[in-house]
Amino acid sequence: MSLSATGGTPGSAPAGGQTSVSMIARQAIVNGQQQVVGYELFNRSRSGTAHTAATDVILVFTALSHAGTEDLVGKKLIFVNCTHESLTGGHLELVDPDKVVLEIPPLGHVAAEEVSARLPILQGLRMRGFHLAFNHTVLESAYAPWLPLADYIKLDLSVLAPDQLAVLIRYAGRQSKAELIAEKVETAQQYDMVSSHGVQLYQGYWFARPALVETKLLSPSQASIVDLINKVRQQASTDEIEEVLKKDAGLAFNLMRLINSAGFGLQREITSFRQAVMLMGLKKLFRWAALLLTASRTGGAPSSVGQTAVVRGRLMELLALETLPPQEADQAFVVGIFSLLDVMLSMPMVSALGLISLPEPVVAALLRREGFLGDLLTLAEACESSNDAMFDRAAGTLHLSSQQINMAHLQALAWADNFTV
Missing domain, CATH: 3.20.20.450 (EAL domain)
Structure with missing residues (x-):
């Protein structure tokens, strides 16, 4: 195990x-x-x-x-x-x-x-x-x-x-x-x-x-765990710790899954990384990360699927910030980073989403591409393909210019690529 x-x-x-x-x-x-x-x-x-x-x-x-x-x-x-x-x-x-x-x-x-x-x-x-x-x-x-x-x-x-x-x-x-x-x-x-x-x-x-x-866990990268441990030991801000989670789909998934499990004993569902960090607290977060590192093994390259999910999440967050307050834009990031959860877990998306507690708009976007978040996800997917028609339709629906989207996409790619330890 x-x-x-x-x-x-x-x-x-x-x-x-x-x-x-x-x-x-x-x-x-x-x-x-x-x-x-x-x-x-x-x-x-x-x-x-x-x-x-x-x-x-x-x-x-x-x-x-x-x-x-x-x-x-x-x-x-x-x-x-x-x-x-x-x-x-x-x-x-x-x-x-x-x-x-x-x-x-x-x-x-x-x-x-x-x-x-x-x-x-x-x-x-x-x-x-x-x-x-x-x-x-x-x-x-x-x-x-x-x-x-x-x-x-x-x-x-x-x-x-x-x-x-x-x-x-x-x-x-x-x-x-x-x-x-x-x-x-x-x-x-x-x-x-x-x-x-x-x-x-x-x-x-x-x-x-x-x-x-048979159980499946998304495996965080060792570098991400080390970065999280360092941030916690330095008593970094919630924003800095949230950044580490946002850049590793496996780390984010495991934390959200754990904190919303029956074994953690919370009375309400946690739906954002910020909530998870604040409720868990630095002491417990450090212990959790340290135990992950203790049980980890080296070897293997970063997952291209996970990389794509991180870029999607950041792109969607940046575009959402054009019209939404930061707390609601965070849901756009969650949609993006979990949009490939079915691929990462090798199971249907509906089964994968049954494993974590997410707000209904997030679920609707992931399963049916509904609502503003669903339109953002469609646009993010179009940015990865050569389907110009889908890109133009999604951009028009969201009232976003090609310049806005391209700038956000470049920022998202750079943001993911700059994550080093």
């Missing part, structure tokens, strides 16, 4: 927009009515990859920034296996804790002092609103300090005998407020047994095998 970034060469115009394909397996966790309450996620992209804090980061962000023909987790809970090292990672500050269940592993050769040393970290996660899940070892006396923090306790039917299960279920009911999840339920007999003891959540082949889901 990868949030990989393609490296731009110095002096190039790394517009982003290359697609990274990943494979995530998800297995449903269901209740007694077989309604899905959450999904446990597994990395299935790279066999043999060690489970590290970095893979936790990638798993969570791929889930929240998922681009595919269906929602990966929707509004369900996300169960994510963790390492103790990953629990202090900055990536956890970028998600809505109410949507995430962190599965905490046992310590192996447990010692009372080590259990105590980890306690403040776990308490801090709970205070921030994360749900915590443990396996049945949390019911052992050595882990007594952790038990009050458990929201879920998983009981592995492949390693626990029926008599052990009965004892553990009774003990958990007396000593904790955790919901019990019977995992690796593979037969009707196992289901009947654990449900008769009062277990109400289940996971396993009897209900659903892990299903592979």
